[in-house]
Structures are given as C-alpha cells and as structure tokens.
Amino acid sequence: MKISTVIELTEATLVCGGDKTELMVERAFSSDLMSDVLTLDTEGLLLITGLANIQTIRTAEMADIHYILFVRNKKVTPEMAELAGENHMVLLATPFSLFKTSGILYKHGLKPVY
Template identity: 40%
Template structure:
C-alpha cells in the first residue's frame, strides 16, 4: 500500500508536502506507547498514534518507519513536522480514532507485523 492510498482511506491531511507519497508501506503499528513501538518488528511501516511529541518521530525513525498518522484530529507542531521532514517521513492527520483508523487500513489489506 502506498502512502497516497493511506491518505485516501483515512481521509487524512498531508502535513509534510515534500513527502514521497509513492513509497510503499508494508505493515502498520497502532500505539500511544513508544516502548511498544520499539518492540515492533522493523519493516517499512506506518505508525498510527495519538501521542503528539517529538519522541514519536525519533522512535519511528529508529524503527525505519516512513509515515506517521496522528489520529483524533491531533496536529503536531512545527518542530515535530521539521524533525519528520529532516528524516524523510510523511506526517498525516486524520479525524478518525486509532481503532477506526487501524480498522480501515486493515480492511484494505494492510497488516501488522509479527511481534
């Protein structure tokens, strides 16, 4: 699944306009606990979270993730966006809850990694 597909499925807004929307995402991880994300298998993944701080980007970067989706309409500040852009990550924002966002992506074929 491409990042552009995720935008459509989640009716999301792209907050990093320079991001490559043709990059493939193979798995997803939904969590507000970054320790759980660190236990996730590395793969080109999307992180779905409601946690809105710079540690989210740092954690996603350590796990080689290429896209972060902020749920419940949360919008990261300029510092978080700049950090993500430096690392080549796409940042999306959706009004959906985490449960719904994960369900919509799962319904369209995106799966979680094996933990």
C-alpha cells in the first residue's frame, strides 16, 4: 500500500517526509509498547502508535522502521520531527483511534506482522 493511500484512508496529515508518499508499505504493527516493537524482524513496516515521544522515534531508528502513523492526533514535537528527518522517516498523524486506524488499513489489504 502506498503511503499516499494510508494518508487518504485514515484522513492523516503528513508531519514530515513529504517526498516519500509514493513509497510502499507491506505490513503494519499497532503498539504503544516499544519493547514489543524492538522484537520485530520485518522490513517495510508501518508502525501505528498512540505513543508520541522521542523514544518512539529512537525505537523506529534502531528497528529500521521508516514509517510511523500517530493516532488520535498525538502531537509531534520539533525534536521528534528533527530526529525523524535525520533518519529519513515519514511521520503521519490521524484523528482516528488505534482500533479504527488498524481496522481500516487491514480491511484495505495492509498485512499484519503476526
């Protein structure tokens, strides 16, 4: 699924990484637990999370995750956006809940990790 389709389906705003919206994600993982995210071994992953802090971006950096979708319009701080930019990430924010976001994307063909 293209990032632009993720944006469209979840009515998301693009926080950073606007030059990468035509890139594809194959799978998604929804979690607020970064410890769990660090156990994943999946390429081309979209992380859907309600946890918006600098460690969310750090975790993605270490786990080679390039796409993060924050739910419930969680605020991305300038420090988070800067770190994401340094690591060439795409950050998105949707007003939808974690459950609704995951449901919509799953229904439209985005695959789960497990």
